[in-house]
Amino acid sequence: MRIGILATSFRSGIKLFEALDSLPQKEVFLLVFPSGRTASFWKRVTLFLSGLLSSPWRLPRLLCAGNVVLLSEALDHPKTLSRIRELDLDIGLHKSEVIYRDSTIRSFKQGILNAHIGLLPKYRGRCVMEWTLLQGDRTGVSVFFIDAGIDTGEKIVFSREVDVSGKKSIPEAKSHLFSQDADCYKTAIQKLRNENFQFETNDGSGERYYVMSNLFLSVVDDLLQENSKVPSE
DSSP states (O other), rough: OEEEEESSSHHHHHHHHHTTTTTTTOEEEEEEEEEEOOOHHHHHHHHHHHHHOTTTTTHHHHHHOOEEEESSSOSSSHHHHHHHHHOOSSSSEEEOOOOOOOHHHHHSSSSEEEEEOTTTTTEESSSSHHHHHHTOOOOOOEEOOOOSSSSSSEEEEEEEEEEOOOOOOOOHHHHHHTTHHHHHHHHHHHHHTTOOOEEEESOOOEEEEEEOOOOHHHHHHHHHHHHHSSSSO
16 A cells, blocks of 8 residues: 655644554655645755755655655645656545645545544534533544535544543544554554445545634633543542
8 A cells, every 4th residue: 555644844743654554555745845835946855855954864864765755736736736646645544734635635546535633423623622521521532535615525434432521622532533643553554454334434424513713712722621620430
């Protein structure tokens, strides 16, 4: 299986790369692309130097081995898409803050996986962790194949409940959920390799949520602080 990690910096993608390193029968590529619509010469230089500073020995070695691909244009640029197709990748892993177009998704044989910090199909959209906590539900992560919509991809590989009751603030709780992505992606790939694997269905039965107001955010913060004080059994 050939896997491409889609990241806007070497630093953000290398943890996923290392987590997948122990998987058998795979080849992993870290695709680093500029975050803007276009990339000037100096943006490309900065992209390279930031990776070099974050890992002065690992980046040159992976570049020489061909496992790091520094893309000079934005992700949906024809030049970038052509390069991705040349790599003949089976699956992409989302590790950026971009919204993917159909042309990018189709550049991967099976598609692009996203580790969404909400339990699908019930919670999709923005601030899903906060809305989950406000409604007294369990938090977690869902790994699914994206489409061009907002968390509407039909194929869910798996969902996992992740407890955040010991976290004292929204940033701390969200950071904990986001930190699960490497292990979740690894688990998803292992499941996809099982010949008897069956997808769960993201059937659209849930709601699409939007950015939460400051008033509700303060309520969620209070809930987290209260829960963090409750002694564990």
